[in-house]
Amino acid sequence: MTPPRRRLAVAAATLTLAVLTTACGALGNTVDCNTAASEASKIASEWSTAVTKNASDTDAIGTASQTAADKTKELAGKYDGEVASALNDLAAGFDSMKGGDLSSVSDFSGKVNGFTSKITAACS
Template sequence: MFRALSSRHLAVAAAGVALISMTAACGGSSSNSAVCTEAAWSKPFADFTTAATSSAGDLTKFNDATAKLAADLKALAATADGEVATALTDLATSFEAVKIDPSDPAAAATAATSLATKAQEASTKLAEACA
């Protein structure tokens, strides 16, 4: 039961971060414009939210979902410039750092708090870079 709640908590935190990111208005240079205005980052977050939610009770699958999101965000960062690229890289780094030991599900709560804080900071940077 705790394992399911923990991974759901992480999924909810990540979905919240995605929602905040998705509300960012964008401008800036032409290469960043597509990243921001076309919301290219919304698909990786939507895919992650689906994978994370369906992984409830299986922390290994949750770890796989966060690793994929990190990779997707890094790939997107490679298509951006300046502050947008930095913000996307920061988001990727935040998700990449989440590796929950399936033998220690109690660590999931700590990971959720850390992820939410770091991802919120990176999301704010992305919103500012896209403004």
């Protein structure tokens, strides 16, 4: 695995793990919150797979990022308040990578904790 591929794989795995471990399943939270977290996790996983698979193809990274942003925006449209805001922030993160350059993917992976913290806070 080339160094850029390794970096992308680590960034993608970090994003997927962070979204998967978002604590929206606590007792007393609404099913909608669980659904939002589950769907966000699915979108992030699909993005992660696409980016890792096409790590050297900036067009493919850009397309995967745009698709993830669109899906996340659509998901955010189904919710309101803090959940919608957290999902819109995640969508903006995906949007920031639509150019497909490796530095934007690295920047985004550094911001993942902030996005997942917002989703977690919205769900608690």
